[in-house]
Amino acid sequence: MPAERAVAWEPESEDWSGGAEDGERFVFGDEAIRERWWGRPVAETRWTLELGRMLADPVWRGVGVPHGDGRPVLLMPGFLAGDQTLLVIAAWLRRLGYRPRLCGFVANTGCSDRTLDRVERRVETLWRAYGRRVALIGHSRGGHFARALAARRPDHVSHAISMGADLQGLFGASHPTLIAVDVARRVVQASGRARRDACLSAHCGCPFSHDFARRFPFEQVRLTSIYSKGDGVVHWQCQVVPHADCIEVTGSHVGLVFNRKVYRAVAGALALPELTAPSASGPGAAGHAAATPRYPASNA
Numbered sequence: 001m002p003a004e005r006a007v008a009w010e011p012e013s014e015d016w017s018g019g020a021e022d023g024e025r026f027v028f029g030d031e032a033i034r035e036r037w038w039g040r041p042v043a044e045t046r047w048t049l050e051l052g053r054m055l056a057d058p059v060w061r062g063v064g065v066p067h068g069d070g071r072p073v074l075l076m077p078g079f080l081a082g083d084q085t086l087l088v089i090a091a092w093l094r095r096l097g098y099r100p101r102l103c104g105f106v107a108n109t110g111c112s113d114r115t116l117d118r119v120e121r122r123v124e125t126l127w128r129a130y131g132r133r134v135a136l137i138g139h140s141r142g143g144h145f146a147r148a149l150a151a152r153r154p155d156h157v158s159h160a161i162s163m164g165a166d167l168q169g170l171f172g173a174s175h176p177t178l179i180a181v182d183v184a185r186r187v188v189q190a191s192g193r194a195r196r197d198a199c200l201s202a203h204c205g206c207p208f209s210h211d212f213a214r215r216f217p218f219e220q221v222r223l224t225s226i227y228s229k230g231d232g233v234v235h236w237q238c239q240v241v242p243h244a245d246c247i248e249v250t251g252s253h254v255g256l257v258f259n260r261k262v263y264r265a266v267a268g269a270l271a272l273p274e275l276t277a278p279s280a281s282g283p284g285a286a287g288h289a290a291a292t293p294r295y296p297a298s299n300a
Contacts, residue, residue: 039174040232040252047255051088054260060092065267068097071135071158072126073270075102076119078140078164080180082106086139089257089266096267098135101126108141109184113195113206116152119145123156133158133277135270139257140164140234147223148211154220158274161224161266163256164234170212171202172238218243220278224269226262228252245269 058064073093075086083102090100103122108115126134135158138146143165150160166172171181185200198204216223225246227239233253240246247269249261256262 036175037235039176040230041176043230044232044252044254046252047258050251050255050260051258054258054263057260059260059263059267062092062096065096065264066271067267068093068270070097070099070130071132071270072099072101072130073135073137074119074123074126075100076136076138076142076145077103077105077108078138078142079108079177079184081108081139085257089137089263092263098270099130109187111188111194111199112144112204113199113208114193116145116148116208116211119149120153123149123153127156133274135159135161137161137266138163138165140253143167143225144170144212147216148208150221150223151214151216152211154217155278157221158277159222159224159270159272161226161269162239163226163262163266164228164231164239164253165225166234166238167225167241167244168238169202172235174233177233216243217278220275222269222272222275224265226256226265228256228259 054060075083075090077083077085082105086102090102093100101122103119123134123136133156136146136150138144138161140163143162144167146160146162147165147167150157171178173181181200185194188194188199189197194200196204196206199206223241223244225239225241225244226249227236227246228249228251229236230250231239231253247265249256249259249265251259251261
């Protein structure tokens with residue numbers, strides 16, 4: 001069954017914000033919803049079945065999907081996940097003719113601002129090595145970095161593809177996930193690796209938060225959000241955003257990196273021709289442009 005495309009809701013104005021309280025999330029065209037959602041932890045175990053179905057599907061062999069043109073693709077894992085979770089999709093992308101690269105993440109639980117700087121350096125290296133813009137694919141929290149870096153460096157990024165990420169306000173996740181985020185926040189602060197006291201919270205206001213919150217350069221970078229209404233970790237409503245190509249699939253949150261329907265959607269998204277890159281006076285010029293938040297940075 002082909003992936004279904006969703007029509008994103010349009011906000012009434014550019015001045016919108018997500019709440020900071022536990023479980024509060026913003027849904028386009030509706031009031032903020034406050035709830036404590038426990039997710040679907042048992043349903044998330046089906047990722048093993050999704051992996052098996054994908055390996056048996058023709059898409060794994062590159063049948064029935066557009067192939068690549070050698071573009072470098074940077075892969076970013078989700079929260080509490082490392083590069084090893086992306087080895088399967090990396091092998092598949094290489095088979096299609098792309099140049100997949102990993103970020104060297106072990107658990108992806110660190111300071112968001114430090115992590116984004118690390119990803120930016122990786123993109124800069126790939127951009128210089130291959131002489132062309134880089135495509136970003138992020139699973140869950142990795143999708144946050146894909147969106148933020150594409151907004152910061154549209155001169156270096158051609159496509160930003162998110163799989164199961166809250167692209168509205170960062171924290172539209174289940175209560176157990178938010179508890180894990182709180183633990184990670186305390187560890188980062190205790191280790192001295194946090195750049196701000198409010199690191200990994202809705203009130204950080206760091207450069208990462210500003211880049212995530214600023215208006216996305218849709219005229220220059222293609223943004224795709226792949227989501228499942230069966231997601232047991234992140235609210236699917238928070239993954240649907242205006243102006244992006246929002247593609248609905250079926251499956252679990254964890255299994256998005258092994259989902260045959262996701263692979264078809266990714267192949268289609270990467271095959272779209274890149275948009276016109278902005279002119280820049282030199283390396284890093286776009287990264288120092290003034291941020292234009294779509295909602296207050298304190299809520300990013």
